[in-house]
Amino acid sequence: MICDRLAIIGPGLLGASIAKAVRARLPGTRISVWARREAAVQELLGDGAADAASTELAEVVSDADLVVLCVPIGAMRDLAAGMAGNLKPGCIVTDVGSVKAAVCESLAPLFTHPTEFVGSHPMAGSEESGAAYSDPDLFRDSLCILTPTGANTPKAIQQVTQFWELLGSRVTQMSPDAHDAAVGFVSHLPHLLAATLLNAIQSGDPAAFDVCGNGLRDSTRIAAGPAPMWAGILRANENNVRRGIEAMIEKLREAERILHNEAELESFLATARDIRRRLKNKTSCPTGESAAHH
Amino acid sequence: MICDRLAIIGPGLLGASIAKAVRARLPGTRISVWARREAAVQELLGDGAADAASTELAEVVSDADLVVLCVPIGAMRDLAAGMAGNLKPGCIVTDVGSVKAAVCESLAPLFTHPTEFVGSHPMAGSEESGAAYSDPDLFRDSLCILTPTGANTPKAIQQVTQFWELLGSRVTQMSPDAHDAAVGFVSHLPHLLAATLLNAIQSGDPAAFDVCGNGLRDSTRIAAGPAPMWAGILRANENNVRRGIEAMIEKLREAERILHNEAELESFLATARDIRRRLKNKTSCPTGESAAHH
Numbered sequence: 001m002i003c004d005r006l007a008i009i010g011p012g013l014l015g016a017s018i019a020k021a022v023r024a025r026l027p028g029t030r031i032s033v034w035a036r037r038e039a040a041v042q043e044l045l046g047d048g049a050a051d052a053a054s055t056e057l058a059e060v061v062s063d064a065d066l067v068v069l070c071v072p073i074g075a076m077r078d079l080a081a082g083m084a085g086n087l088k089p090g091c092i093v094t095d096v097g098s099v100k101a102a103v104c105e106s107l108a109p110l111f112t113h114p115t116e117f118v119g120s121h122p123m124a125g126s127e128e129s130g131a132a133y134s135d136p137d138l139f140r141d142s143l144c145i146l147t148p149t150g151a152n153t154p155k156a157i158q159q160v161t162q163f164w165e166l167l168g169s170r171v172t173q174m175s176p177d178a179h180d181a182a183v184g185f186v187s188h189l190p191h192l193l194a195a196t197l198l199n200a201i202q203s204g205d206p207a208a209f210d211v212c213g214n215g216l217r218d219s220t221r222i223a224a225g226p227a228p229m230w231a232g233i234l235r236a237n238e239n240n241v242r243r244g245i246e247a248m249i250e251k252l253r254e255a256e257r258i259l260h261n262e263a264e265l266e267s268f269l270a271t272a273r274d275i276r277r278r279l280k281n282k283t284s285c286p287t288g289e290s291a292a293h294h
Numbered sequence: 295m296i297c298d299r300l301a302i303i304g305p306g307l308l309g310a311s312i313a314k315a316v317r318a319r320l321p322g323t324r325i326s327v328w329a330r331r332e333a334a335v336q337e338l339l340g341d342g343a344a345d346a347a348s349t350e351l352a353e354v355v356s357d358a359d360l361v362v363l364c365v366p367i368g369a370m371r372d373l374a375a376g377m378a379g380n381l382k383p384g385c386i387v388t389d390v391g392s393v394k395a396a397v398c399e400s401l402a403p404l405f406t407h408p409t410e411f412v413g414s415h416p417m418a419g420s421e422e423s424g425a426a427y428s429d430p431d432l433f434r435d436s437l438c439i440l441t442p443t444g445a446n447t448p449k450a451i452q453q454v455t456q457f458w459e460l461l462g463s464r465v466t467q468m469s470p471d472a473h474d475a476a477v478g479f480v481s482h483l484p485h486l487l488a489a490t491l492l493n494a495i496q497s498g499d500p501a502a503f504d505v506c507g508n509g510l511r512d513s514t515r516i517a518a519g520p521a522p523m524w525a526g527i528l529r530a531n532e533n534n535v536r537r538g539i540e541a542m543i544e545k546l547r548e549a550e551r552i553l554h555n556e557a558e559l560e561s562f563l564a565t566a567r568d569i570r571r572r573l574k575n576k577t578s579c580p581t582g583e584s585a586a587h588h
Contacts, residue, residue: 127570179505181499183505190491196542197484199565200538201483205476213481220570221513227567238554245546247498250494252542259536262529266522271496272490273520275492
């Protein structure tokens with residue numbers, strides 16, 4: 001049994017999707033959910049997504065085998081500190097945070113033997129937020145990056161791996177720092193760029209939005225995501241995001257220099273096209289030999 | 295009748311989609327297609343997409359009421375010059391080019407009374423190219439921007455408008471310069487950004503592509519488009535693209551400055567989020583009062 005008793009902290013898009021996925025795929029598991037608001041608790045109980053729900057953290061986590069923190073990064077530390085004294089021996093804690101170095105650094109020390117923290121980043125979600133958009137198949141065919149450290153036991157790593165695999169994810173491992181560097185480039189930088197592009201058009205020629213086509217729509221979809229959550233993510237990964245902005249400005253200057261030279265411009269675009277076509281054809285998960293390559 | 299005899303110059307994604315759309319929606323129209331390669335001619339004749347096809351330009355256009363140039367921008371002028379002496383009086387010529395000032399400037403003088411050129415930019419397409427991806431519904435619910443000039447007659451403008459409307463487009467009018475400025479921001483700049491982002495990641499941390507999720511996939515989809523075609527488009531709209539790059543770098547510097555300030559960063563992201571959510575809910579066509587607003 002991966003877990004008999006699961007506690008989910010936070011019933012947002014990810015937390016509610018985990019509840020639904022576990023309900024569907026591991027029906028014997030008892031699911032308890034912590035929510036900040038009493039109204040959310042009543043909703044959870046009403047629609048059967050959880051067996052128990054409460055605004056009292058201790059009540060939700062006290063008999064859990066596995067706790068998944070599904071709150072914005074900025075809210076994690078206080079909640080983790082609030083639950084640390086109330087876990088049963090052997091309880092494993094994980095999270096869904098999009099930044100791992102800061103999260104692992106602040107959370108891991110709170111959960112020491114006989115409890116343990118293993119960082120997770122399920123790369124699933126959408127620009128929508130809230131339980132209303134939750135989906136039991138949200139994690140299917142998605143990549144989940146585990147960021148264990150030397151302090152983790154093989155048993156805990158295996159349990160968290162099996163948990164995400166049960167939900168349909170393919171799991172890979174990276175160090176927290178390697179995770180943040182990579183995800184800074186492929187997730188946080190694209191988010192900031194999409195927002196920046198919209199703001200640049202708004203400043204430069206807002207009437208241009210009237211002739212927007214699917215290109216702009218697709219390339220800025222992610223910018224519709226929740227601003228407070230993304231502000232927290234970008235700040236928690238500030239150094240890598242800064243590095244990404246600098247890399248981007250440097251390449252934009254290169255593009256600007258070659259704009260008048262058809263052959264060089266075509267080669268610049270062809271390089272990107274080939275990269276993009278390879279992305280398209282590959283699954284979002286590294287294959288065996290490249291997993292844990294960092 | 296919008297046209298009894300239609301000539302399509304170039305059987306790529308757009309040309310072949312126009313042929314299929316006209317076949318489906320205006321079955322009485324005789325469709326002739328010019329292709330550069332004899333093999334493409336045989337294919338067109340074989341699959342019934344055209345009533346006639348040839349590598350001889352004069353043969354294809356000589357009895358047409360309407361000619362649609364569906365070739366890359368760089369190839370337009372020579373083809374237009376090659377057909378200009380072979381049109382029947384009253385023939386209207388239009389195109390599908392993504393840049394309008396340069397195209398209208400070089401093509402309009404070739405088609406004088408009793409023929410006439412009206413520039414069109416159907417904002418439809420995909421990252422795929424070639425007749426194999428053609429679709430009779432490609433233009434449905436898309437925006438088509440007409441860029442008539444003072445030299446155009448109301449009759450020609452009306453005929454080209456009705457043609458695109460027949461294919462399912464909603465038609466608006468802008469000046470060629472206003473078109474290029476607006477489309478530079480909402481189409482050409484996003485394309486260059488997507489390519490630049492992929493190249494920046496490739497330079498900075500190519501292994502990061504291993505953990506790419508749907509965010510990067512969506513935001514760079516357009517970069518998979520044909521490099522030679524896009525190099526031609528970006529160069530033909532060079533000044534506006536340059537302006538877009540500068541606007542983008544300026545906003546990236548702003549984002550960089552506020553990255554450490556949670557409130558300002560959140561407000562930056564929230565502004566973009568609100569713009570994006572409005573884009574999502576609106577059709578791609580301006581409403582009556584804002585049409586022809588430039």
